[in-house]
Amino acid sequence: METRELRYFVAVAEELHFGRAAQRLGMAQPPLSRAIQRLERRLGVTLFDRTNRTIALTEAGTVLLREGRAALDAVAAAERRTRRAVPGRPGLVLVTKAGATGELLSKLLDAYAAEPGAATVDVLLCQPGEQERLLRDGRADVALLHRPFDSTTGLEAEELYTEGQAAVLPAAHPLTDRPHLRTADVAALPGLPLPRWPGPGGTYPPGPGPEVRDHAQLLQLIALGRASAILPDSCRSHLDPGLAAVPVLDAAPVTTVIAWPPHSRSLPLAALIRIALRLGSEHGSAALVRGG
Structure with a gap:
């Protein structure tokens, strides 16, 4: 054919x-x-x-x-x-979800830029669920993905670190005094429904929660007392004073991975992956120390 x-x-x-x-x-x-x-x-x-x-x-x-x-x-x-493989202009396009992995991404870009002969790295910040598609269709060379939300089937991938999840609530909410919660506690909160993210085709599933497209919008809705959310623990690092995070014991762990197309022979990509693995290991060790 x-x-x-x-x-x-x-x-x-x-x-x-x-x-x-x-x-x-x-x-x-x-x-x-x-x-x-x-x-x-x-x-x-x-x-x-x-x-x-x-x-x-x-x-x-x-x-x-x-x-x-x-x-x-x-x-x-x-x-x-093929069009991006211009001799003399090696470069990488890295895609990640807006509002996620911010601390790791910043360290990764800085550490890679300090490497001798480092290539230019263009960063694409996308809506949830889009980074996998951008990597598969050739618009990006490498992606930071999050299992179980993103699939790595058919891609090469290395795990960087795994973390728990926390409920993000308005800081004044009574449940923020608890040491931990369960997913059923968060789902049953009156007046604070969980958000609805767009699915394939940009359509939203039915439900009472607000329609959101990015984390900045979601966090603002939570601060206004219009929603709640269960997000990876690393979200704590960029929460405003009007928000609080409480660990959710039965929420599925989230694993951040670096993924790239199979059969890639890019030396700049190999260097970026090597640095990401080192930083991921350091991030996981620091998280264990903070967790006591």
Whole structure:
């Protein structure tokens, strides 16, 4: 199959309408229909169930849609990484979630910049859940991710440190006097619902909590007494005086990892990873000391 054929197929599969798909592709409908028919004949399968009024994906079409999207994403990622590999201008693009890993990121950038021959590092700060996509589609060379929230399937990754989570509440709230809480305590707080983050496609799940897009917005809502949140313990380092954090005993531990595409042979990336592992080990040791 050619990438052109895959793009044709994915457009029709997503639109489920040849006319709309042709318009999206900037071509006439008859040659698009013929291209799909040729693809079906060559594969020996039926990709669409067609009637006079509707079309629907067959089981084979559903498989090709999933695999075709992945293949097109891989091609686009290869193109982006190739264009960035300009001789004489080595550089890295690091992506991380805005408001997270701030202390580690600052130390990492400073320590790497002090290395002989260090490359330029451009930092992309994104919304939660976006850093994994930016790394996979070739817009970034390396990412700081957080398990279990982010997936590292198909990526190379090294664990930096693991930490617990804490409930972030308005400083004057009565529960801030407790030594610890449980997730059920936080979920049941009247007037302080947990936030709703955007999912795939930017849509929010249903629920009573406020819709938030970044940590700065969330922390402001908590200070105003409109929300609560359960965040990694490291959030304590940048809480305003109007906020307080209480450990949550049964919240899942969060592991910060550094991740990069497989088969990378970038020497600047290797140096950055080496420094991140050292700093992650130091961060984890310091956290153990602080925890007593």
